[in-house]
Amino acid sequence: MENLTRKQREIKEREDRILDLARRMLAEGGYLGLSMDGIAEQLEYSKGTIYNHFPCKEEIIISLAVETMDRRLGMFQRAAEFVGRSRERISAIGVAAELFVRLYPHHFFVEQIIRSASIWEKTTEKRRSLMQSCEHRCMGIVSGIIRDGIGQGDLKLPDGIVPEDVAFGLWSQCFGAYSIIATSDSLPQLGISDPFVAVRRNISTMLDGYAWQQLSSDYDYQQLFERISSEVFADEYQTLQSV
Amino acid sequence: MENLTRKQREIKEREDRILDLARRMLAEGGYLGLSMDGIAEQLEYSKGTIYNHFPCKEEIIISLAVETMDRRLGMFQRAAEFVGRSRERISAIGVAAELFVRLYPHHFFVEQIIRSASIWEKTTEKRRSLMQSCEHRCMGIVSGIIRDGIGQGDLKLPDGIVPEDVAFGLWSQCFGAYSIIATSDSLPQLGISDPFVAVRRNISTMLDGYAWQQLSSDYDYQQLFERISSEVFADEYQTLQSV
Amino acid sequence: MENLTRKQREIKEREDRILDLARRMLAEGGYLGLSMDGIAEQLEYSKGTIYNHFPCKEEIIISLAVETMDRRLGMFQRAAEFVGRSRERISAIGVAAELFVRLYPHHFFVEQIIRSASIWEKTTEKRRSLMQSCEHRCMGIVSGIIRDGIGQGDLKLPDGIVPEDVAFGLWSQCFGAYSIIATSDSLPQLGISDPFVAVRRNISTMLDGYAWQQLSSDYDYQQLFERISSEVFADEYQTLQSV
Amino acid sequence: MENLTRKQREIKEREDRILDLARRMLAEGGYLGLSMDGIAEQLEYSKGTIYNHFPCKEEIIISLAVETMDRRLGMFQRAAEFVGRSRERISAIGVAAELFVRLYPHHFFVEQIIRSASIWEKTTEKRRSLMQSCEHRCMGIVSGIIRDGIGQGDLKLPDGIVPEDVAFGLWSQCFGAYSIIATSDSLPQLGISDPFVAVRRNISTMLDGYAWQQLSSDYDYQQLFERISSEVFADEYQTLQSV
DNA sequence: AATGAATGAGCGTTCATTCAT
């Protein structure tokens, strides 16, 4: 059994190496940049071996996406545990989102690929629902904090708006901004010198618009951002700084 | 001469059919979903004929993108001419953006594809700058309205924020939300029953956060939305209703 | 009829323009470098018009070859008329051959192309025999001079050797050398600094070997070369000098 | 291991079959006559298999050329080792050249193709220099024998002529004659009944012209030709006889 | 006679996937 475990460890390790390489290839050249031949060659395994791990190319991409979502979910969970008032906690989520995309741009890119390529036909329904559940839980965390805020009197949503709508707003804002940042190289020419800062300000302003206490006029969220970064995401933050 | 015109009309018409089909293929299967063979086959023309219209696959995609951007730019320009206070005019832009993506979802999808595929190597610099200028002008319209609002005293931006940052916020919000809407089919399960309404509310709330007069609490922007739709974009609105 | 003649002149003129361009294209990029589309485009005629002149691509190449051979035949004929002893006259042929290949390298190149591409299947037997007759007459001129030399006692061929064998030797030597010169760019590195001079010396030595009077030791053939160039081929020689 | 060797043998063997077929196709229809589709079809392998052996069409042609040059170089080297006076040794080279072109006419044709087609862009500089070095060494062998002849007093070159010039003469004569023989089917009609014999006589006469001892009048080079054929190139000679 | 849009067989090449060893 010890033997088996070692074997299993080896297999898991190789699987990780495949995924790591695949992610880099995907980031480098999109869906076409990822090739089974290339993986086999660069990893110095035979193609057959790669196929022993993943039954087809699409499954690799799905695995990549699952890994990405898992990783972000983990960061979101740690963020949600931040002790403070509801808006501080939602700020922690914001920190997590930004750190994630800056620290693991390849992971983020995978999500974009998966949205534009038609992969689903070759995949099992199980895979698909696995990813949806990940998405679901991420949303749940954010909505939960909003609900907490409402419960604690920090926030009151107008009629016809549910916490999920606000969560969707945060999600859209981040996803849209990070997509544009990742794929546009003319932002400075458009007059946007520091897009990440702009995202934070815009989100903050939106939350002010919802009158989520405490307002950004009464609280230094920039400083909070730094504090969360170094307290909750010490490792990630340091890695980012050193890059 | 009548004869010549008929031929030319036929050609133009076929070009449109090629682009329409190409757009659908792109929307269906991404960059790989669009194939020259497929176009020729489905349109029942020879490959040579397709190549008489477009010298390579990339040029089709570029043409698609240019068409998309032109069309939206046109709608933005009409929106910007709406007579009213600055926030009403920015609402008109919002109407344009939403109508555009709902009316021409394939057009919108093309933009996403073009962001992730590496098409540019096969294209001239002229093409590239043409598209960038389109983007630039769209941004310029939005920033211009924001500047007008500032000049007219409807809006005052905090220190360190320029109109472009706000415009970027609107762009991100829309682009992100519409991307998610277009590629996710589980929004209802996530609790977001009407994502388009949610976007409007979130954006409106952000503008409230910037204290852009008149605040949504003092003005019925929902009604304005309807009015702009039926006045400025009568045709588009009707088409949308009938679908 | 005057009208018809003008028309015919126009047609002939256009045919020449087609052939000129075709020859340049052939020289530039070999068999593949010659394209019907390219001809039509650069000459600003429609493809149909080109096909009115030549029924297929191969016919153009054949025409090119015929033109080449005609031109050289003309030069050979003028050379053969040089007044002098037989070896002087054969020298005149040598001058013609060298001037031809140096002055019209594209023409020479056509001959090489036609030897390596399989064009004949698409051509009529008539074309083929036309070319062969050209070749025949060129050979005939050279053999004739040799025969004259024998008749005049300048030369006596050993048993088993006919004038055509010697003519073949001259032809081979020239064709081989000029081919190598045209397609090899490393002759200087191989130690051959002036290949054209080398050809002349080698041929002259071979004729000495046949004891063709007057031997090169008794006659300044280099000076004769100059004289023939400037007397018989004044125009060609001048053109060459000015290039 | 026996197993592995068998597989490798099979692969090597197929590679040879590909090259053989490719050579025939090239000889038949020039650069265009060689097609990857055609190879796959005639050999009844899939296209992918062909591409497993050669990464592109050009590499096949290069391989063909290298094989050709290697083979002739080998024959030249064996010829150069013939024990005898310098002119006997140069005769051995002549035997090698003729046997080569008669025994492997397709090989010879490859060289002509490669001279006129623009293959080099798709190939590495290494390939190119490999071929040039082959050419260089062939030339070196011939020049070396000439130098030996000079050193041994068999031969004295006139002023202004270097051994390489004479070697170039031999090369031109052979290359030209063999090219014409290979591509012209009307030699008998032109009065050249045995062109190979004619080449030998012409070359011999040229060497007589250079007064290279022993002169053909004092030595039976025809008989030497037979002797070298059967002694140095016994295998090749026999193969030729039996064809 | 001139046009040029239309054709379609053909090309070189790629790559996910299979399966005998």
Add this chain to the structure above:
DNA sequence: GATGAATGAACGCTCATTCAT
């Protein structure tokens, strides 16, 4: 379980040739 040779459908693209106008 590992290997990698073999497959073959698909791709983007070219171009000589035809023929309705």
